[in-house]
Amino acid sequence: MPLNDIKIRNLKSGDRAYKVSDFEGLFILVKVSGAKSWRFKYRIDGKERLLVIGDYPAVSLAKARQARDVAKAQLADGVDPSEAKQEEKRLRLEAKGQTFEKIGAAFLAKQRKEGKSAATLSKTEYHIKLANRDFGRKPVSEITAPMILKTLRKVEAKGNYETAHRLRARIGSIFRYAVASGIAETDPTYALRDALIRPTRVHRAAIVDPKALGRLMVEIDGFDGQATTRIALKLLAILAQRPGEVRNAKWDEIDLAEAVWSIPAAKMKMRRDHNVPLPKQALKLLEHLRAMNNKGDYLFPSLRTWTRPMSENTLNAALRRMGYSGDEMTAHGFRASFSTLANESGLWNPDAIERALAHVEKNEVRRAYARGEHWEERVRLAVWWAGFLDEVRAG
Structure with missing residues (x-):
């Protein structure tokens, strides 16, 4: 029964x-x-x-x-x-071993193999560390949107709204990697797109008045810190590239004979190869730098080791030492100085200025018809800008 x-x-x-x-x-x-x-x-x-x-x-x-x-x-x-x-x-049991911490480490290893920049790898490590504190040991299949939101709220509570958004994006990238690897079924961060406070966009401080820019160039000439830092600031002003690209520049990217700096896509924000024309003022600085720095791969190595570039804080710290606050000028601000004054001159095609800055046209249709690099005009633009800096310095 x-x-x-x-x-x-x-x-x-x-x-x-x-x-x-x-x-x-x-x-x-x-x-x-x-x-x-x-x-x-x-x-x-x-x-x-x-x-x-x-x-x-x-x-x-x-x-x-x-x-x-x-x-x-x-x-x-x-x-x-x-x-x-x-x-x-x-x-x-396998799922218990497929923790966020382990998947995050695999994602970071993938980025290294892809040749991501040192800055990108550093940010990825930082974001993974923040997430690991709360749910690093949990299997990715058990991590939910509310769990992730709790972590993001901790960052947000400190007023770091931009960091919270970037952390959400990084966690999402790791989950999409897990989905593609057959470890997770969905990306829970998708549900959190509108859950965070949107940061107020603050433009980096920049000097756009020619006379004030001239005074800054004089201050840089008289900078009493490291000679390599002084040269880095001058090249930053002349070439108008991102501070990270200047700091991480290597000698094998510089062709003094052809007067071109070729930055590989892995180092660029938009992940596209970028060539920078070198006017005579830049070439003179590079030749002087080469005579000073005959070791290692980097133009601007760290003071501690030749195998790493100078710290990302070095250039801004130098500006502060010269008396320029963060509300007056930043290392990144040299790009805005160049863009504003070059556009205001009325001498140059705006597309050539944008390509000089390595900006990518957001309008897909227009981008399709604007594939040219405007190279010849950019060479003339680079010569003009270096000469303009000499003029305002002399003035």
């Missing part, structure tokens, strides 16, 4: 383990210790097999029958229930 809870509770242990049947292959095994365990006996490929379902009362009679019915359905599909349970257990 089928079992019921009263019968099961009244089953007593004996000198030997024994079993009591329910029906359709399901039975309960009463062990010598008094423990009771559900089992399902079945046949597959002519062989008798046994599926261990679980212990009573943790697994109730109803749940045991439900498990038996699932096993019967698997048998109908030609699946061995015992093997299916072992596979499920293996996947569950």
Whole structure:
């Protein structure tokens, strides 16, 4: 007869383990210790097999029958229930090993193989570290949008709105990597797109008055810090490239004979190769720098080691030392100085100025028709700008 809870509770242990049947292959095994365990006996490929379902009362009679019915359905599909349970257990244990911390490390390794810039790798490491504090040891399959939001709110509570948005984006990149690798099914950060406070866009301080810019160039000439820092600031002003690109410049990218600096895509913000024409003022500085710096790959190595570039804070710190606050001028501000004054001159095609700055046209249709690099005009523009700086310095 089928079992019921009263019968099961009244089953007593004996000198030997024994079993009591329910029906359709399901039975309960009463062990010598008094423990009771559900089992399902079945046949597959002519062989008798046994599926261990679980212990009573943790697994109730109803749940045991439900498990038996699932096993019967698997048998109908030609699946061995015992093997299916072992596979499920293996996947569950594997999932526990597929933590966010491990997937994040794999994503970072992928970025290194792709040749991402040192700045990008540093930011990725920083963001992963922030996320790992809260859910690094959790399997990615168990991490939910509310968990991630809790982490983002901690960053947001400190007023770091931009960092919170970038952290959400980085976590999303790691989850999409996990999805592509078959480890996760969805990216939970997608649901958080509108959950964070939008940061107010603050433009970096820049000097756009010619006289004030001339005074700054004079101050740079008289800078009493490291000579390499002084040269870096001068090249930053003349070439109008991003501070990170100048700091990370290597000698094998510089062709003094052809007067061209070729920056590889991996170092560029927009991930496109970028060539920078070198006017005579820049060439003179580079020749002087080469005579000073004949070791290592970097134009501007760290003071501590030749194998790394100067710190990202060095150039801004030099401006502060000269008396320019962050509200007056930043290392990145030289680009705005160039863009503003070159456009105001009315001498140059705005597209040539944008390409000089390595900006990418956002309008896809217009970009398709503006594939030219405006190279010849950019060479003339570079000569004009270097001469303009000389003029305002002299003035």
